Amino acid sequence: MKRENLERVYQRLFEAYGPQHWWPAESQFEVMVGAVLTQNAAWSNVEKAIDNLKAADSLELEKIYNSTDEKLAELIRPSGYFNVKTKRLKNLCRWFEQQGGFKAVEKTKTNNLRNSLLSVNGIGPETADDILLYAFERPVFVIDAYTRRLFSKLDLINGDENYETLRCDIEAELSPDVPLYNEYHALIVRHAKEQCEQLSKCKHCRVEAPIVI
DNA sequence: ACCCAGGGTCATA
DNA sequence: TATGACCATGGG
Numbered sequence: 001m002k003r004e005n006l007e008r009v010y011q012r013l014f015e016a017y018g019p020q021h022w023w024p025a026e027s028q029f030e031v032m033v034g035a036v037l038t039q040n041a042a043w044s045n046v047e048k049a050i051d052n053l054k055a056a057d058s059l060e061l062e063k064i065y066n067s068t069d070e071k072l073a074e075l076i077r078p079s080g081y082f083n084v085k086t087k088r089l090k091n092l093c094r095w096f097e098q099q100g101g102f103k104a105v106e107k108t109k110t111n112n113l114r115n116s117l118l119s120v121n122g123i124g125p126e127t128a129d130d131i132l133l134y135a136f137e138r139p140v141f142v143i144d145a146y147t148r149r150l151f152s153k154l155d156l157i158n159g160d161e162n163y164e165t166l167r168c169d170i171e172a173e174l175s176p177d178v179p180l181y182n183e184y185h186a187l188i189v190r191h192a193k194e195q196c197e198q199l200s201k202c203k204h205c206r207v208e209a210p211i212v213i
Numbered sequence: 214a215c216c217c218a219g220g221g222t223c224a225t226a
Numbered sequence: 227t228a229t230g231a232c233c234a235t236g237g238g
Contacts, residue, residue, distance in 0.1 A: 039220040045236060046219085080235040084221085124221045144219060189219055196238095 003173040005156055010180070013187035017194070020186035023134035025050075028102060030059060031135040035127045036088050037079040048078035065093040088122030095120045110138040125163045133185070139176030142185040143167050146192040 025031045030050065037046045052075040053059040064072060072089065073082040095117070099105050105113060110132065117128040125143070132138040143166050152159035157166065174180065 035219090038218090040218060040233090041220085042218040042236070044218090048236090078235060080218085081220090081233045082235080084233050088221085122221065126220060130219080142219090146219075185219090192219090 001156060001169045001173055005154075006170065006173055009150075009154065009156070010184050010187070013191055014183065017187055017190050020183060020190055022182055022186035023130075025134075027059075028135040029061060032092060032096070032131050033059065033064070033089060035130040035134070036085055036092060036122065037076060038130075039081070039085070039088075039127060041080045045078045045080060049076040052076065052078070061093050061096060064089055065097070084122070091120050091122050095123075105136060110140065113138070114140070125167075129167070133178070133181055137178050139171070139178050139181055141167055141170045141174070141181050143170075144185070144189070146188050147185070150188055150191065 023031045023034065025034055033053070034046055034050060037049050050059070053064075056075055058064060058067060058072075058075060069083075069086050069090075073086045076082050076085055076089070079085060096105075099108075099116070108116070113136065114128055114132055117123050117131060118125065123131075129140045129142040132140045133142055143163055148157070148159055148166075151157045157169075161169070
C-alpha cells in the first residue's frame with residue numbers, strides 16, 4: 001500500500017468522473033438513516049424508502065423511535081430486510097439520543113465515537129464509517145466491496161485483508177482529509193456503477209477497468 | 214427464473 | 227477465526 005498509488009488512483013477517478021457530491025441527503029440525520037437502509041440494498045430502493053419516510057413526515061429521530069415496528073417497516077419496505085432494518089433504525093436512534101445528539105457527539109473523539117457506534121446492534125464497520133464520514137465529518141476511509149474489488153484488481157491489496165487492517169493501512173498513507181475521503185469513496189462507487197452500465201448487464205465488474213492506472 | 218445491491222448478526226465447528 | 231444461514235425488495 002503506497003501513498004503514491006492511492007493518490008494516483010484518486011486522481012484518475014476524479015479526472016474521469018468529477019465531484020460526486022456525497023452523501024445525497026438533506027440532513028445529517030438522513031445520512032444516518034440512509035446508511036442503515038443501504039445495507040446490502042440498491043440505492044434506488046433506499047431512495048424509495050427515504051421518500052416514503054419524508055412523505056409520511058417521519059424522517060426524524062422521535063418519529064422513527066416512537067413509531068410502531070409495523071408502520072415503520074411498511075415505510076421502509078422498498079429497501080429490503082425491512083423487519084431487521086426497523087430494529088436497526090430504532091437501535092441507532094436510541095444510541096444517538098443517549099449520546100445527547102449532534103452537539104454532544106461533536107465533542108467525542110473519532111475512535112471513541114466509532115467504537116460506540118460499533119456497539120450498536122445492526123451497525124457494522126461499513127455503516128459506522130459511512131455515518132462517521134458523511135454525517136459526522138470524521139476522516140475515516142470507508143471500505144466496501146467495491147473498494148476491495150478495485151484495489152485488488154489494481155494490485156494495491158491482496159483482497160483478503162480484514163476490514164480494520166485495510167482501513168488502517170489506507171488511512172496511514174493519506175492525510176486525515178475529510179473532503180478527500182468523502183470524494184474517494186463516492187468515486188469508487190461511481191466507478192463501479194459506471195462499469196455496470198457499460199456492461200449493460202451486471203456481471204459485476206469482473207471486466208477490465210476502463211480506467212488504467 | 215436468476216443474480217445482485219453503497220451489510221450485519223448469529224449459530225456452529 | 228471462519229464459514230453458512232438468514233434477512234427481502236426491485237431492477238437487469
